[in-house]
């Protein structure tokens with residue numbers, strides 16, 4: 001039988017996945033959720049500890065004398081400033097300054113880096129490596145990865161790691177051992193909470209999973225699928241490729257593409273770094289001229305929305321999960337943008353959305369209207385443009 | 399400008415008092431909350447009675463807390479998290495069990511195991527109750543209309559509240575009228591045949607009342623609890639992080655951030671009245687504090703009969719308050735455990751311990767428990783609603799150990815001969831031995847416990863009579879009858895004096911609605927302009 005790939009955790013995850021709602025991710029199968037309702041998994045992220053299989057992330061080891069030069073040329077951040085043991089979140093662009101992909105760059109030693117991405121990037125990296133002394137190896141299948149998120153994650157890791165992770169700062173990494181097995185632990189994640197990502201050889205995946213699940217039992221650990229993570233990442237204001245933006249390499253038409261500025265990634269575009277990088281000229285131009293679009297947060301006015309449902313005799317009917325569907329955003333009767341992911345926030349008790357709005361409507365505080373469907377009829381709920389993230393606990397970076 | 403002059407004083411730092419303070423401060427008013435205890439929260443507190451073990455001392459679950467309050471006061475920013483409580487399980491006397499899950503299909507299949515007919519009825523019952531709850535829900539956020547324009551004896555007049563009649567089908571309307579007069583037991587008998595199902599459901603009809611499941615009027619209370627709404631959808635109950643004290647702390651933190659001042663260890667002795675107007679309060683310690691508006695979130699007995707001299711209030715109001723039913727009937731046992739109780743009837747399913755467990759095998763069982771209380775004794779075999787907070791929020795107990803919260807009914811406030819230490823001990827023992835029948839390991843797992851009688855509720859939380867809702871949720875004590883006819887709009891005959899606690903519309907439970915609505919009325923009156 002032809003099959004999608006299983007991650008090295010499958011032996012465990014497949015037994016735990018009650019709803020059998022497997023989702024595809026880069027050619028792998030991963031659990032959508034482990035329980036029949038998402039509540040507990042969501043709250044494991046926000047109140048305890050969530051163990052998430054993120055193995056399908058694309059992973060590349062880039063090593064050699066010119067490794068830094070290659071990365072500096074490809075991504076928008078200043079790789080020259082990346083210290084050993086540090087991690088950068090970054091996007092990378094085509095020559096028109098439009099986003100191809102986004103991910104993290106970790107500096108593992110003097111001249112070795114790990115790049116993670118959502119899409120395959122080996123060809124793009126190789127094309128940019130012409131003339132450089134560098135070796136690029138894809139290690140996606142060889143390296144298993146767990147995202148370990150939530151306010152209790154540090155406590156649990158300390159119970160099982162040889163070296164305490166207390167000193168591990170936000171977006172730093174360390175080599176460590178769990179149960180005698182070497183792992184890399186980075187203080188990173190996709191939830192906007194306190195959290196870590198644990199990188200290990202695929203063959204070590206099961207013992208690491210077991211040790212963490214056992215150590216976390218008294219601290220509310222739960223295996224968590226990508227559906228609950230999706231809700232958390234919207235609250236954290238984090239976007240997803242092919243949902244919230246289209247990769248420039250997949251876009252059919254120009255308007256589908258986005259620049260890092262349009263996605264709110266201004267802070268990752270190091271125009272002050274020396275030399276050329278892909279997209280530089282276009283990005284310099286956009287910086288000067290201003291962006292036509294911007295990704296912002298939308299908060300729907302619940303009381304007004306409730307009224308729209310009440311008029312139809314219904315209580316509000318919002319799916320209890322993140323919805324990846326495009327919803328028009330209007331000012332007056334004119335569409336001025338769209339929401340790309342919307343979600344109920346169980347913590348904030350709000351209906352929130354990541355939206356792409358045209359100038360000048362993307363200013364914080366602008367009143368807009370979001371399309372909703374009430375009993376098969378199109379309605380528009382008042383909403384307000386707010387700053388991202390929607391939620392950031394004080395312990396995220398502490 | 400002296401520091402003892404405010405726009406508004408709030409007597410009592412329970413969750414309603416804190417909500418009222420936050421809303422007034424949010425409107426730019428200078429407010430002070432005066433709480434008699436050393437901590438805020440009233441009946442929503444968490445205390446480490448045994449070091450390391452956090453007891454959600456009185457209230458333990460939350461569902462009615464108004465989402466608009468959570469949003470308006472930005473409570474999540476101040477630490478509020480309402481965690482899911484996904485199931486309720488009832489161990490049965492025959493060694494089986496009945497579980498209800500947050501998943502419809504799971505629950506249906508489970509009920510089917512006991513009765514295919516009940517499994518089907520369950521769906522319809524849930525729909526009918528949800529429709530009625532939805533129709534009634536707007537009332538929670540509105541102020542009862544002037545009853546003089548209605549005919550209070552006319553039940554349909556009551557149903558017109560919030561355009562109910564307009565929104566509901568005739569069939570539902572009759573259903574609702576019936577619901578308001580029927581007993582929970584009779585109503586459930588019409589729907590179901592499984593005893594454990596009926597017993598467990600009927601329990602929500604009697605919580606906080608001095609009535610049994612066969613007493614008329616309890617069906618409505620069932621609905622009141624059904625209204626429990628989480629996340630704006632009609633959902634069951636949740637557990638707030640840190641116990642219900644976490645709710646009080648979040649509201650207090652928000653109120654402070656908005657500029658409200660909160661003083662603990664400040665017992666109000668009397669409301670100061672000048673020229674027929676409340677102008678401030680005198681504290682037990684002799685201090686006097688002045689304000690244009692005084693809001694009391696203490697219970698109606700304290701508010702009207704203790705804090706104000708009777709000469710300032712009309713006789714009919716005093717008589718109404720004197721007959722306001724505040725008979726406490728519930729107690730609590732909070733337990734620190736070295737291990738979870740193992741219910742012999744339950745399958746080995748840890749998920750069940752993240753929900754509630756209920757000793758309510760049948761309606762008759764609960765009615766018998768009520769019989770004991772009717773004659774001045776605590777129930778020999780009580781109804782017990784248990785949760786295991788450490789399974790939901792691991793921070794509640796040291797790793798590897800647990801806390802358990804047991805809500806118990808019935809324990810009458812007016813117990814024969816009065817409550818004393820021996821009776822409290824005996825009451826606690828009865829609760830433990832009742833649980834022991836279903837979970838034999840409980841006794842050896844106990845590290846320590848706290849037993850709370852209705853008298854303790856009165857002494858600790860300051861609620862007269864120990865009634866958990868500041869007065870029973872009976873039809874004749876709700877809507878425009880709460881706390882007394884003509885005075886359901888948070889105002890009192892004493893100008894500048896307001897009721898802002900659970901004794902006001904729409905009633906008790908962790909809801910925040912009385913506090914919010916009272917604050918809005920105070921703002922409307924604009925006392926400080928005068």
Ligand SMILES: Cc1cc2nc3c(=O)[nH]c(=O)nc-3n(C[C@H](O)[C@H](O)[C@H](O)COP(=O)(O)OP(=O)(O)OC[C@H]3O[C@@H](n4cnc5c(N)ncnc54)[C@H](O)[C@@H]3O)c2cc1C
Pocket residue numbers: 409410411412413414415432433434435438439440441442455456457458459460461462664665666667695696697700728729730805855858859860861865866867868898899900901905906907908909
């Ligand atoms: C045992 C028990 C279990 C319960 N379980 C639940 C539950 O699980 N879920 C739920 O929703 N509800 C539950 N309830 C009901 C709910 O807790 C109450 O209805 C609600 O907390 C009352 O809030 P409040 O602010 O109106 O009054 P309170 O919380 O009673 O606050 C009044 C405050 O006023 C103070 N006070 C009184 N007199 C004075 C004075 N003279 N001067 C200064 N301060 C004064 C008191 O100390 C107190 O802090 C329970 C109640 C009890 C007692």
